[in-house]
Structures are given as structure tokens and as C-alpha cells.
Amino acid sequence: MDIFRNLAEINLDVLKEVGNIGAGHAATALSRLVDKPIDMGVPAVRMLAFDEIADQVGGSEQVVIATFLRVEGDAPGNLFFIMKPHAAKRLLRYLAGLQVGSEDEYSEMELSALSEIGNILAGSYLSSLADFTGLFMTPTVPALAIDMAGAILSFGLLQFGQMGDGALLIDTTFLEGDEEVEGQFFLIPDPPSFAKIFRALGVPYE
Amino acid sequence: MIEDLQVVKVGMADLNVVQGSGIIRTTGLGSCVGLTLYDPAAHIVGMAHVMLPSSETAREGQLNLMKYADTAIPMLLEKIDRLGGIRRRLVAKMAGGAQMFAFNSMSDTMRIGPRNVENCKEMLKQFSIPLLAEDTGGNYGRTVEMNCQTGILHIRSVQIGVKEI
Numbered sequence: 007m008d009i010f011r012n013l014a015e016i017n018l019d020v021l022k023e024v025g026n027i028g029a030g031h032a033a034t035a036l037s038r039l040v041d042k043p044i045d046m047g048v049p050a051v052r053m054l055a056f057d058e059i060a061d062q063v064g065g066s067e068q069v070v071i072a073t074f075l076r077v078e079g080d081a082p083g084n085l086f087f088i089m090k091p092h093a094a095k096r097l098l099r100y101l102a103g104l105q106v107g108s109e110d111e112y113s114e115m116e117l118s119a120l121s122e123i124g125n126i127l128a129g130s131y132l133s134s135l136a137d138f139t140g141l142f143m144t145p146t147v148p149a150l151a152i153d154m155a156g157a158i159l160s161f162g163l164l165q166f167g168q169m170g171d172g173a174l175l176i177d178t179t180f181l182e183g184d185e186e187v188e189g190q191f192f193l194i195p196d197p198p199s200f201a202k203i204f205r206a207l208g209v210p211y212e
Numbered sequence: 213m214i215e216d217l218q219v220v221k222v223g224m225a226d227l228n229v230v231q232g233s234g235i236i237r238t239t240g241l242g243s244c245v246g247l248t249l250y251d252p253a254a255h256i257v258g259m260a261h262v263m264l265p266s267s268e269t270a271r272e273g274q275l276n277l278m279k280y281a282d283t284a285i286p287m288l289l290e291k292i293d294r295l296g297g298i299r300r301r302l303v304a305k306m307a308g309g310a311q312m313f314a315f316n317s318m319s320d321t322m323r324i325g326p327r328n329v330e331n332c333k334e335m336l337k338q339f340s341i342p343l344l345a346e347d348t349g350g351n352y353g354r355t356v357e358m359n360c361q362t363g364i365l366h367i368r369s370v371q372i373g374v375k376e377i
Binding site (some may be wrong): 056057060065066067069074149151152153154155156157158160161164167168169170171 | 239270310313314352353355
């Protein structure tokens with residue numbers, strides 16, 4: 007994984023901007039959906055060991071609601087939108103007309119709504135990213151899972167698994183007014199995609 | 213239950229052994245496989261958290277032997293040997309190898325869970341270690357632990373609850 011050890015400051019800044027643009031558009035979409043202001047944390051770009059990645063959302067066994075989509079095209083990778091159960095329920099409550107049950111039960115209707123939220127957010131993240139870079143990126147149909155963070159996120163690490171014991175992650179957090187975390191975007195580009203992203207944005211690399 | 217038991221944690225692409233009294237566990241298995249080898253007489257448990265089926269696909273410079281089914285199992289056996297475990301007494305159990313997300317366009321990387329399970333079984337056959345029980349497949353995550361006094365594999369999942377094999 008040496009290629010990532012000596013990324014220049016400018017490369018990291020570019021990746022942060024990638025997270026910023028993608029999540030910024032998604033935050034606007036979410037804000038319209040729930041009719042509340044949604045803020046964003048400063049994107050973090052980190053090279054993390056596999057075990058540390060699940061720690062970013064509360065540990066390997068933390069139950070999360072995740073929308074996953076595989077990005078195909080010029081710069082393939084994996085995109086996750088992750089919510090904790092209480093945040094997901096709060097989001098559902100904001101959406102008009104939904105009777106929300108307890109945190110460990112999800113009705114057909116709630117699952118369908120969560121799936122659609124994930125769909126909209128991930129779609130807007132990706133399309134703004136494609137516009138920004140001018141790269142051709144196409145999403146697979148997003149899949150929703152409610153399960154342990156470790157089990158879900160490890161699925162996005164397989165491409166990195168053949169190359170080393172860590173992955174480079176672009177992490178952007180959504181916050182609601184009182185600083186409560188609403189959700190988190192993880193973009194994990196496949197290792198060969200970094201060079202393509204840098205080249206597309208005219209940034210020197212290697 | 214005795215509360216003060218030593219708990220050995222096994223991370224992703226990691227392996228370890230525990231002997232005498234104690235628990236060994238690994239959390240959040242998705243497509244990864246949690247494989248245990250148990251010597252009931254010496255009360256030794258070895259556990260590996262296998263991430264990928266074969267080291268042949270590796271493109272990393274320094275190979276992490278604990279990550280691949282074909283390299284982790286021999287390494288685990290060596291560790292058990294060193295503690296005084298006897299190979300012909302060993303019995304295996306495994307859990308995990310789920311398919312967390314299903315897509316129509318299934319490339320081979322997407323089928324990683326079932327392939328992890330297949331390759332682990334292949335390795336067990338090579339070393340003539342019987343597979344006593346397994347809880348593999350499905351589309352959900354698992355946390356597994358084994359107490360080296362009993363050799364029972366406890367499997368916890370969000371959707372199914374607790375199971376023992």
C-alpha cells in the first residue's frame with residue numbers, strides 16, 4: 007500500500023474536495039426531503055487498517071442501516087451511506103405520515119422509505135462527483151442492509167484486500183442542527199481509481 | 213457464567229489461539245469466514261478470520277498469510293502445534309461466508325463469501341481435519357466465539373439471534 011503513504015498534501019485536499027462536493031449535494035437533497043437544515047462535517051481522508059474502518063461508525067458489531075452501491079465506469083469503487091438506528095428512526099419520523107416503531111423493528115414501509123432515501127442521497131453524491139471530475143460513473147442499483155457494521159463494510163474492502171491490510175476512505179458526516187450525526191458517507195475508490203481521479207482533475211500524482 | 217475469562221480477540225485477516233480456559237472471538241463476519249480448529253483433549257482453540265479465498269490473487273508486496281484461506285489454515289496449524297495440540301485430534305467448525313448484498317451482475321468478487329467457504333473446506337480436506345459443523349451462507353453478519361473448555365461455537369447475528377453449533 008506504499009502508493010498511498012506518500013500522497014502529497016494537494017492529493018489529499020483533492021480527495022477531501024471530492025467528499026465535499028458529493029456529500030454537499032446529498033446534504034441539500036436530504037435537507038429538502040426532511041425540510042430541515044442539514045450540515046456537513048469537514049470531510050476526512052484517511053488510510054485506515056481494516057479493523058479501524060468499522061470503528062468509524064461505532065465498532066464492528068454496531069448495528070447500522072447501510073445503503074451500498076457499487077460504482078462502475080471510469081473510476082470504480084464502493085459507496086456506502088450509513089445511519090445508526092436512532093438516526094434512521096428520527097429521519098423516518100421527519101418524513102410525513104410515517105408511524106415509526108421501535109429501533110430494532112422495521113416495517114415494510116419504513117424499509118422502503120429508507121431504501122429510497124439512500125437511493126436519492128447516493129445518487130446525488132455520485133452524479134455531482136461525475137460532473138465535478140468529468141469521469142463516467144454509473145451506479146449499480148443500491149442495496150439496503152441492516153446489520154453489523156463490520157459485516158457490511160468488509161464487503162467494500164475486498165478490492166483493497168488483495169493489495170494490503172488497509173483502505174483509503176473518504177468520510178463525510180451529516181449533522182443536524184444540534185450536532186447529532188444523521189449519517190455518514192464512505193467512498194472507497196478501488197486502488198487503481200485514485201490515479202484516474204487525480205488525472206481527471208489535473209493534479210500531479212506520482 | 214464466569215466473568216473473568218480471558219477473551220482473545222481475532223481481528224479481520226487475523227488469527228490466534230487460546231489454551232486451557234478462555235474464549236476466542238471474532239466480530240462482524242460478513243463474507244469473511246470464522247474458522248475454528250479445536251483440540252478437545254488439550255483444550256486448545258485456534259481461530260482464523262479469513263477474508264479472501266486464495267493468495268494467488270494477491271497483489272500485495274508483503275503477503276499477509278492470515279488473510280487467505282490457503283495460507284491462514286497452515287499457519288493456524290503451526291500455532292496449535294507449538295502449544296502442543298495434536299493434529300489428528302483436531303476438529304473444525306466454521307461460520308460466515310455470507311453474501312451481504314446480491315446484485316444481478318455477479319462478478320467473481322461479489323461471490324467472495326461462498327468461495328471463502330469452499331476454499332476453507334478444501335484446505336481442511338487437504339489436512340484431513342473433519343468439519344463437525346458449519347453455519348455459512350445467508351445474507352447476514354455474524355459474531356462468533358468459542359470457549360476452549362467446551363468447543364461449542366456460539367454464533368450471534370442481528371437477524372437470527374443466537375445459535376450454537
